[in-house]
Amino acid sequence: MKLWGKIEQAFFHPISASGFGLMRIAWGYAVLFYYLLEWHDVTRYYSGAGLLPVSMESIVMRMQWRFTLLDIVTEPYAVFGVYVVFLACAFLTILGIWPRLTTILTTLFLFSFHERSYLVLGGGETVLRVIGFLLMIAPGIDAFSLKRFQQQWQQWRKTRELLPTLTQPAWPFFLLLWQFSVIYLASGIDKLFGEMWRAGTAVAAVLHHPHFARWPMHFMDTISPLATPVTHATVAWEFSWLLLYIPSALTNRIPLWNRLVVRRTILIGGLLFHGGIFLFLDVGSFTLSLFAGYFGLLLGEDFTALRRLFNRNKKAPITVLYDGNCGLCRRSMFSFVIIDHLHRLKPVDFRDLPARKAAAPDLSEEDLDRSIHIRFPDGRTEKGFFAFRALAKHIPVLWPVYPTLFFPGVPTVGQMIYAKVAARRNRCSHENCKV
């Protein structure tokens, strides 16, 4: 009974579902991206009129315990139709529209394409398949979905607060962690039997293989002295995944042992390892597929630590003064809050007098009524387009746009657009107002 209690606690204690939500999005992108690349060849690879007709499947494929829709749908136009539906499902998975249904459909389509022909399959495709399976059965894949967005909006309308972080039981995380550990440990054990891995020359050989080398050979020659330490570091890092399975009864006795630090070091090692592969070698979809899986290995405390790291020089939040009587303004404020992943914004309805007096006593309601105002902890104030531009710097999803807001002419056009929208914003008070 005591043992079951421990197992139950380990498998079912709630953990943040954000990692799996991000993994769903990244996996959807990887599937969509790599299958879009096959647009011109899809009937060649998977239809009965292509390289592998159904009558020849037995020379390439195992025939037992194998199910694929594409054994039934074999005509090229029909295969292309299935392919388009598959891509549409992957796209909906990214957006999180009916996330459970679209994730299951995308995974089943993925299985069908993989089981139809092994000719184009590699390690990356296998990673996509195993992640798809885990996403299909994990209870918490709704984070960062449109479904979740709608739930958050309903909550925000009622309380001006967001819902607490979505959680799921820990078991899907364990299955994913186990899958990654198996990948690296199986690969590490196999490498120990290779003379070139033991001699420290394996990476040099891979760098000089023209099928994989991303850069000209003279460049690969130049970096080859680094190959020996990288070869040994690769094997050591693959075995480091074993450290995650040392019982806490033992690690508690090791001075300075910190489970969080060990786990994060291994994950950062993975980013460096796969980032290096991506930078120097062309190994198809392998790297990006694995990166998608790394999102699922992030726990709530990792997101908190990342936030702390980014906010290490920030002492107080930025106050955003918005008009609580205007539907468009409430919706805009909600949009900022929902993407405020670094928790740097503090929304204040300037129609709420005590709140306004506390946040910006020097600003009048008339001034604030003209445009959005933001106030920094140091007392600096920005408004209108410039407030939006300043906020973009603090909202990670807007970082790609942020530099473009400084391009010549953009501020002028931005101010004009902002002024037009602001002038029309009070046409109606409900949130679905078209401006």
Add this chain to the structure above:
Amino acid sequence: MLSTVNFSALKRPLIVLFCFWHMAAVAIFVMPTALQQTVIGRARASVYPWIAPYMFVTSQWQQWNLFSPNPLRKVTNYVLQAKTGGRWKDIADFNRSTIQVWRRADELKILRTIEDKNKLLSPIAERFLREQCARVAVGTSLRLIYRSYVLPPLLKPLPPVWWRTYVPEKSDVPGAITRCPPLARK
């Protein structure tokens, strides 16, 4: 009888059982080939019939031997030759620099698989050649040549200057052959 079973009470134990089963199945299935001749390998062989159906039906089959036990040393350029005037002439070369970047990984994977399982996959290689018939006149013979060399088995690290002066010895191995029929032309 069924109505007396409390299914919600069984839910958690069933999930835990499934997790243990799945984790064991994945770990046993991916056992490195190098271990398959050992005691562990023999133990794996005895449970394989139990786990294989699960791994295949759920499409979780996997093997993690990318670049191991040793990295791939054989480098092949896939050359298409046409017979004109009684002599074989190169008409195309499939390699990293001649295949579009978005098709490169898939096309090279197909060609590598055809090369590795040369005899077994000769019907696939012939279909590949038939696709190339639009390049030549009706009735022309086409063949695939594996123009390859093998990187040396590096047992000690070599300096950049060695790599710069390294000149591989290439050899041609003929693969599948076909004669372009009129129907194959587009």
